[in-house]
Amino acid sequence: MSNARPLFHLWKRQVFLRERHREFDALLSTTKMRTGIYLIGCGGEVVYVGQTWDLAERPIQSLGNFYHRVPDVSLPWSIAFAPCDVSEMDERESTAIRRFAPRFNTSIPSVAKSEGRMPDIIRSAAVFHDQAGPCGAFKPENLLRQTEIAAANANPPWARKRTRRASPRPRRVTNFIPVELTKEQIAELVAHHGVSLTEPLPFKINLCKDGSVVTRDGEIVGAWVMDENEHPSFIPDGSSEPMFFHVFLGSLCQRIEDWLENEAGRVAG
Structure with missing residues (x-):
């Protein structure tokens, strides 16, 4: 891969302390269209849906964010990719977030577009080399089960914020967050x-x-x-x-x- 060195450093910065699975490298290297929707699965469910202009960058950054928030390091992880034109991203991402209600999607690009076209997944891959296989999140029966659970949830995670902010809210600069733990x-x-x-x-x-x-x-x-x-x-x-x-x-x-x-x-x- 021509971007092997940047990919190495990007992966290293997430401090996974685990090697990438060959399936994941193959997904990153064989997909010609780099823009689209990615779905992160963990332990049999879709936990995050996002959009990316570069398949080899944003999904890894998101994975690094959420990986350290799941205490059980034995759970398998997978990533699926659905290429699409930039003009379709908000619709397809919003629809998938509404459909699956992933735990880490606490906002949605567009409520108005969230009942449109779903992402068309072309491939999924196991993320870590030491896991036995894919996490199972993208099996049809698991996707159906998660869809049914989401439909019955009156307060899904994405509904906490009705729209995604165009720019982040300014925050007070601080050098220290007080620690309340023992x-x-x-x-x-x-x-x-x-x-x-x-x-x-x-x-x-x-x-x-x-x-x-x-x-x-x-x-x-x-x-x-x-x-x-x-x-x-x-x-x-x-x-x-x-x-x-x-x-x-x-x-x-x-x-x-x-x-x-x-x-x-x-x-x-």
Whole structure:
């Protein structure tokens, strides 16, 4: 693939700590039309529907967002793709969101267009190499079951916001979100998401199970914690307050790497 290196770094930034399945790579490389609707499945159900201008980018970013919000790491994941023209995206995405009511779709592009044409799935693929096979979300019987459950749901997740905002709501800039969890609960979250110190460190920046932040060559540069929303924060070595936080683990690692190289004058890993 001509975009193998960007894909490698994009995948790495999500901190899945798992390899991609061959089926997933094949889906990314053989589809000629790159624009359309993607559906993410987990454990037998569609959990998110989105639209993309580039099949090899947006679906992976969305997967990185929602993967860390599912505690059971043994569940299989799949992604399906339905190519379509840009002019059809809002209609097909909105219709699929209404039809399936995925748990992570808390908004909808257009309520007015949400009873139109469905995405025409051409292919689906297992996401992770170590899973036994596809998650089953795109089997006809499972899609029918999810459609029936969604039809009976008077308050689906997408209805919490009737329309998707054209631009994000401005938020107050802050360097720290107060942590309400106990020390034991924080330690449990960190241990669940962290990298093991008993194995070779795989990344330039590693958020470890003991709460330390360690470069690939073994230098400890600080610590990390998680708040009640499982958002990680970075505390530099020698400081008692977080320097910055991010909602995604991979993005936090990238910020730490940038900080080391640009502000502290060190090269990570």
